[in-house]
Amino acid sequence: MIGTGYVGLVSGVCFADIGNQVVCVDKDKNKIDKLNSGISPIYEPGLDELIKKNFTAKRLSFTTNIDIAINTSDIIFICVGTPTRKGSIRVDLSFVYKCTKEILKYSKRKKIIVTKSTVSVGTGDEIEKIVTRKKKLFTVISNPEFLREGEAIRDFRYPDRIVIGSNEKKAFNIMKKLYTPLTNKGSKFYTTSRRGAELIKYASNAFLATKITFINELANLCEKSGVNVEDISLGMGSDSRIGGRFLRAGPAYGGSCFPKDTKGLVSAAEKYKINLSVVKSVIKSNQERVNLLTKRVHKILGSNLKNKKISFLGVTFKPNTDDMRDSTSLKMIPYLCKKGAKVRYYDPSGEKNEFRKIKNCNFRNNIKSNCNDADLVVLLTEWDEFKSIDFKKIVKNNKFKVYDLRNLYSAEEMKKNKIKYYSVGRPTTN
Ligand SMILES: NC(=O)c1ccc[n+]([C@@H]2O[C@H](COP(=O)([O-])OP(=O)(O)OC[C@H]3O[C@@H](n4cnc5c(N)ncnc54)[C@H](O)[C@@H]3O)[C@@H](O)[C@H]2O)c1
16 A cells, blocks of 8 residues: 555555555655554554554555565555646645556566546556556556545445456456455445546545535525425435435535645646536535635624634534644634634644644534533534534523534523523524
8 A cells, every 4th residue: 555544544454454465655754653563653443452452463564665665566556656747736746656657667477457536537547658668567547435534434344336447358346356355245346447446536525525515505595485405315315326424514624635636637627628617616616615604704703703712622624633624623723713702622633734824713622621611612523522512501601502513402401401502403492
């Protein structure tokens, strides 16, 4: 596995756990040192135990030496990052191409190169061009990854589908054998062209982002028309053609995938002179949502936020991960601090480097000390431990308010308890 991040590490550990010999390689020495001393560099439930188990069983090793990693392996998974290029919506594929060149340099015998990174349609063709000098040594396959952070191990073991894209039939058999322990438990195994597999991944993420954005926009309408968006989600989602998942209104979508992959898809389409207008408006709507929800703090606390104490519960883009990439908090917190608010936050995954240098922003290491004198508690991430808070007990400020971006609490209950409560897509009860 080249790239020992969320995808490479989880996939590597899980491949080892189903009996394969796995080498995880990363250029980040710090990460590899941590892993070799038994510490996971990322927070992912259940991962520490699996690392320990497979490391001890000598099925799993970690190195920064890409030469050794390549030469001891038959199948090489590229799992490096594919971020958005700075100042553009295009995908930065330089990490993928850089490690392809390393594979070319060090390979002395036949190898299968598999892209697990999310890559633009046609990237497999580019990889093939790079390795053309030793063409006979390589088969290039696409095997996009669909795991979700926070559920990654379960998703790896029980994927809805495994997608393999190749232009060579024999590659399907090799990959089928590798994935047999999963297909034996019922996971579907789909084969397609290499470009087809590359595009399936983008299409899936763009569609999920569209579903979230759709219900988020409807939430705005619900608030104005006195309807509860949860009724809409339920009423719509129980239609099997629609499905209820990803139909919960909340903050803008974030994370390491949807924001960059929606943009990546639009830019790939532009290369072919295709206008993906639906995905474009999803991107725009999602960006506007961050501003809309941030500005709503003014509606709750007034235009002057100077010295207002605002306590965030959760700052990661979703629960059970430490990943901060494109989280709504990255825009909300700096904005509020700039307006003079005193922001403190608690997240079960710990303090965040992203906020260390922001004036008036402090980490607290538990819910109680985070909220004790708050003017406003903002519930941003739905970690389990935020679901049954007795606000009256922990907040010692008579006039505090709660802004629940995940609709974790009942508006009626809050009203009964005389707590000023604001949520998303529900009629106001205050
Ligand atoms: N994170 C997710 O939930 C998720 C889910 C599905 C697909 N993906 C896709 O998988 C890919 C990886 O995502 P991630 O979240 O794991 O990224 P990540 O940033 O967590 O990890 C990438 C790792 O690659 C390493 N790396 C980069 N270049 C290298 C090189 N030449 N040699 C060795 N190591 C190198 C980096 O040091 C880093 O540790 C992306 O394309 C992403 O879109 C991510």
